[in-house]
Amino acid sequence: MRLTILGGGGFRVPLVYRALLADRGEGRIDRVVLHDVDPARLAAIRRVLAEQADGVADAPAVTATTDLDAALTGADFVFSAIRVGGLAGRAADERVALAEGVLGQETVGAGGIAYGLRTVPVAVDIARRVARLAPDAWVVNFTNPAGLVTEAMSRVLGDRVIGICDSPVGLGRRVARVLGADPARAWIDYAGLNHLGWLRGLRVGGRDLLPDLLADEAALGSFEEGRLFGAAWLRSLGAIPNEYLHYYYANRETVRAYREAERTRGAYLRDQQAGFYTAAARPEVRALDAWRRTLAGREATYMAANREAAGDAGGRAPEDLEPGGYERVALALMRAVARDERATLILNVRNRSALPGLDADAVVEVACLVDANGAHPVAVAPLPYHALGLVAAVKAVEREVLAAAESGSREAAVKAFALHPLVDSVAVARRLLDAYRAEHPGLAYLG
Numbered sequence: 001m002r003l004t005i006l007g008g009g010g011f012r013v014p015l016v017y018r019a020l021l022a023d024r025g026e027g028r029i030d031r032v033v034l035h036d037v038d039p040a041r042l043a044a045i046r047r048v049l050a051e052q053a054d055g056v057a058d059a060p061a062v063t064a065t066t067d068l069d070a071a072l073t074g075a076d077f078v079f080s081a082i083r084v085g086g087l088a089g090r091a092a093d094e095r096v097a098l099a100e101g102v103l104g105q106e107t108v109g110a111g112g113i114a115y116g117l118r119t120v121p122v123a124v125d126i127a128r129r130v131a132r133l134a135p136d137a138w139v140v141n142f143t144n145p146a147g148l149v150t151e152a153m154s155r156v157l158g159d160r161v162i163g164i165c166d167s168p169v170g171l172g173r174r175v176a177r178v179l180g181a182d183p184a185r186a187w188i189d190y191a192g193l194n195h196l197g198w199l200r201g202l203r204v205g206g207r208d209l210l211p212d213l214l215a216d217e218a219a220l221g222s223f224e225e226g227r228l229f230g231a232a233w234l235r236s237l238g239a240i241p242n243e244y245l246h247y248y249y250a251n252r253e254t255v256r257a258y259r260e261a262e263r264t265r266g267a268y269l270r271d272q273q274a275g276f277y278t279a280a281a282r283p284e285v286r287a288l289d290a291w292r293r294t295l296a297g298r299e300a301t302y303m304a305a306n307r308e309a310a311g312d313a314g315g316r317a318p319e320d321l322e323p324g325g326y327e328r329v330a331l332a333l334m335r336a337v338a339r340d341e342r343a344t345l346i347l348n349v350r351n352r353s354a355l356p357g358l359d360a361d362a363v364v365e366v367a368c369l370v371d372a373n374g375a376h377p378v379a380v381a382p383l384p385y386h387a388l389g390l391v392a393a394v395k396a397v398e399r400e401v402l403a404a405a406e407s408g409s410r411e412a413a414v415k416a417f418a419l420h421p422l423v424d425s426v427a428v429a430r431r432l433l434d435a436y437r438a439e440h441p442g443l444a445y446l447g
């Protein structure tokens with residue numbers, strides 16, 4: 001089985017390769033093709049992978065190329081994990097929004113819209129090439145904003161593209177752990193859009209354990225989302241929101257904290273990762289050690305500003321500092337498809353009729369049964385109006401981003417910003433678009 005990784009020079013690629021190295025099962029990935037537009041980043045990550053494979057029998061063979069069509073031809077699976085505009089682009093997305101007094105964040109609000117506007121055209125081009133050069137391949141999309149980008153690609157590839165995220169899995173794992181349940185055996189009722197979903201139940205042996213958790217003050221204070229949202233608000237909701245909902249439920253406080261912060265998360269990562277890629281280019285440095293050090297620093301500061309805004313000094317449990325969500329979901333997904341081993345995973349797929357209130361083509365994030373025929377979303381209970389309202393509003397924004405990307409219409413782009421629940425004025429929306437266009441050459445296509 002051959003896996004092509006787009007964004008193959010990306011910092012998280014060694015996490016995927018580490019998971020592949022541990023996979024001894026039949027039909028496993030034995031060839032990896034890395035593609036990146038930046039040969040220096042590609043070379044750095046290739047060195048890390050070579051050092052990871054050192055001494056491992058049957059390690060998947062790795063090749064690297066900057067030729068996209070060559071990378072796609074013959075692929076069984078394509079992971080798309082690109083970052084259009086790089087971390088400098090992310091930092092600009094965050095900074096421009098904060099300067100206007102609205103949330104500046106990688107995927108949520110104005111920052112996520114700017115990111116989507118420059119990523120969708122690139123993702124659609126990739127999808128078209130996959131359709132032409134590897135029509136039987138499965139595309140696993142990690143590229144953010146993952147729900148929106150998956151929907152853009154699904155217009156070309158149908159259900160052959162599946163979007164993934166580690167956040168619902170992480171949430172399910174944390175809630176299961178607090179309840180003393182085995183996450184692998186629990187049925188996790190989670191629904192919404194990517195980075196905009198709610199865990200509404202966790203069933204073991206037919207019994208929903210979430211009410212026990214909501215009734216237990218101490219238990220609610222013992223895990224990340226419990227502290228982030230607070231027991232009282234979680235009881236009011238009757239659900240545990242994805243951590244990204246903090247940007248909605250504590251928008252003012254977060255915007256204030258982010259504006260006061262010395263650097264945005266994107267700027268921090270931009271500087272930190274530049275250090276890694278420079279170090280990894282030096283022959284005397286062991287690239288794997290440099291990568292590990294950078295990873296440790298990155299995880300320790302994960303969403304630190306978000307927690308500060310919530311007045312939470314606690315942070316993540318040590319077991320959650322160990323990354324493993326994202327590549328584990330990816331591997332579980334590939335395994336289920338390649339070996340026809342049925343698995344239940346929370347994925348981003350076209351709705352069909354799984355989530356009432358959204359149309360059939362809307363990409364949603366829900367539990368899916370996965371087998372050799374792909375990911376089949378499981379019908380779930382409707383969202384309550386407050387949640388459906390947010391989901392519908394953000395889906396409307398995504399549709400304007402898709403329309404703008406397709407037509408180059410400035411009006412559609414303004415509408416995308418203006419309709420977002422976290423952008424509170426049409427005038428601000430217009431200024432945001434102008435400021436983003438001035439920052440990003442990749443937005444020149446907009447009217």
Ligand code: G6P
Pocket residue numbers: 106144165166167265269298302303326
């Ligand atoms: C989680 C989300 C990803 C997001 C990442 C940001 O893993 O699921 O979609 O890109 O956090 O983390 P970072 O360390 O880049 O701020």
Ligand code: MN
Pocket residue numbers: 146164165166167195
């Ligand atoms: Mn995600």
